[in-house]
Amino acid sequence: MVAMLARGHRNPGNSAGPHGPVPQVPCRRLALGGGPQAMRPTTFPYTPIRLSPMTKSHLRFAALLALAYLLALAMIAFWPTPVDQPVSGSLANVIGWLHAHGMPSFIGYNKIEFGANILLFLPFGYLAAAWTKKWSHALVAGFAASCLIELGQALLLPNRFASPMDIVANTMGVALGIGIHFFLHRLHTDPQLESRPAAESGSDPDRVCETGAIQHSGSSIS
Template sequence: MLRRHPVLSLATFGYLAVIGWVTLGPQPLDGDGRRFLWTAIRWLQDRAATEWVTYDGVEFTANVLMFVPIGLMLVLLLGRGRWWLAVLLAVVLTVGIETTQLFLRDRVPDARDLVANSIGGFVGVLAALVLTWPKARALRRAELRA
């Protein structure tokens, strides 16, 4: 894996480090980012077309989107044939994160995060399978002709 795809491997490990920092590192108490987020959510809730937007919904969606690249990168590293392993690793990763949060003073594990992260990993796996399907199909055709 590391020898076949060194750049993708490094990018994956780097992204996993960012995920680790975001999910296990210290939470900002009351920064400008949090104020901006609440201001944006209130602004959206004041509009008829987007009054359904809530903090919980934004958080859930952010957790899904955060894990999409993990599923994608794992399929690219492991290969299309091991897509199921990519899904399993994404779920194991999120279970590990939520379990570790049990022992951190500033973090609270949440079953919704487990669901959202797992969905994100699965969506990433599906995206990788769709994106690599044309090449896989072309390779299969070339093998049949040979």
């Protein structure tokens, strides 16, 4: 009987239990504290689900877009004269037409300029958040960039008008861009794993291995 049990433990996959063939569980032998050899299961690897990584061409395209945006931002910020000066008359006519067709009268040129500054710095916040991975660093970077722009306009460009409200609007745009970045990041990040270890999935590999051995032993004894 001892020989039959030994043969059964050496090759549990060659016998059948009372309910059919015993499933073969991959096991390895490990010495436990110098005692008798014990059957232990092999490690069940798992791989987390990952988003499709951006290809090099996509990364280069994104870098080019970021560079183009930063160049455009620098040109708008440090243009010798206000960038809207050539079209100020047309803008006034458009705003008057909108007022005549239902737009609230309190939305004037200053409000529209404030909103334009928010939109202008929205990509800055998105890019800064994507680069630093921390909202606080991105927000500080956007605030510092806005302060430097206004300071440069005040010191170097006599035809430009530095305004604290521009800093407020720019920082709001940065904050909005940061929020959009982290919202999209969370939306497209799947925390689920493709497969989990057996212990996490509710099955115990040790129990499976030991159960298979016991079933086989019983079939050998019978």
